[in-house]
Amino acid sequence: GDPPFGNEPHHQRHRPPANHKGGVGKSSIAIQLSLSLASFSSVLAVDLDPQANFSSSICSSLPPHGVFELLINHSSLSSLSLNCRKGLDLIAASPLLNAADELLAPIPDSVCSLRRALEGANYDFVIIDTPPHLRSLALNALVASDLVLIPALPDVFSSNGLVELSRAIELVRSSLNPSLKVDGIVLNRFKQTR
Numbered sequence: 001g002d003p004p005f006g007n008e009p010h011h012q013r014h015r016p017p018a019n020h021k022g023g024v025g026k027s028s029i030a031i032q033l034s035l036s037l038a039s040f041s042s043v044l045a046v047d048l049d050p051q052a053n054f055s056s057s058i059c060s061s062l063p064p065h066g067v068f069e070l071l072i073n074h075s076s077l078s079s080l081s082l083n084c085r086k087g088l089d090l091i092a093a094s095p096l097l098n099a100a101d102e103l104l105a106p107i108p109d110s111v112c113s114l115r116r117a118l119e120g121a122n123y124d125f126v127i128i129d130t131p132p133h134l135r136s137l138a139l140n141a142l143v144a145s146d147l148v149l150i151p152a153l154p155d156v157f158s159s160n161g162l163v164e165l166s167r168a169i170e171l172v173r174s175s176l177n178p179s180l181k182v183d184g185i186v187l188n189r190f191k192q193t194r
Helices: 026-038 053-058 066-071 095-104 110-118 136-144 156-175
Strands: 013-015 043-047 082-085 088-091 125-129 147-152 181-187
Touching: 026 043, 026 053, 026 088, 026 125, 026 147, 043 053, 043 066, 043 110, 053 088, 066 088, 066 095, 066 110, 095 110, 095 136, 110 136, 125 136, 136 156, 147 156
Parallel strands: 013 125, 043 088, 043 125, 147 181
Antiparallel strands: 082 088
């Protein structure tokens, strides 16, 4: 099908590792995926998690407000992207994202803020790291993406998170982003002896 944004190359993929539970490996998978893809293509990494573990892991010096400026103050993508290494640019997270729900609420169609900000982005891949909750930032990632990779642990709490995430994906697919697809589930910390 057509890419979700007008000027993107057809092969561009927006992938947020997502799950409604923390500690399942979202940031670790996003880091490894970004670094691997950057070895042969152009990648924009977008960190939506206020903890900024993804950002600090791939870049040594970070701008103070990155994604916050992009979503709340509508700063341009080019003014905020930081080149971390060959093939890999980053829009960094900041603790200010903890207030995103309240600050995005008055913006019309705020759940589409990231999608609008990424329009015309000239990258082969955009990897989006999501926070461990299904509020405005994670929903922005789902609306802006065409593929979702779901990290999970082999436990009951992670399974419950998958159920809630599946509902959110179906809601986003039915109302805001019909091209959204689940690319797969990555099972972390699996031990065959359990």
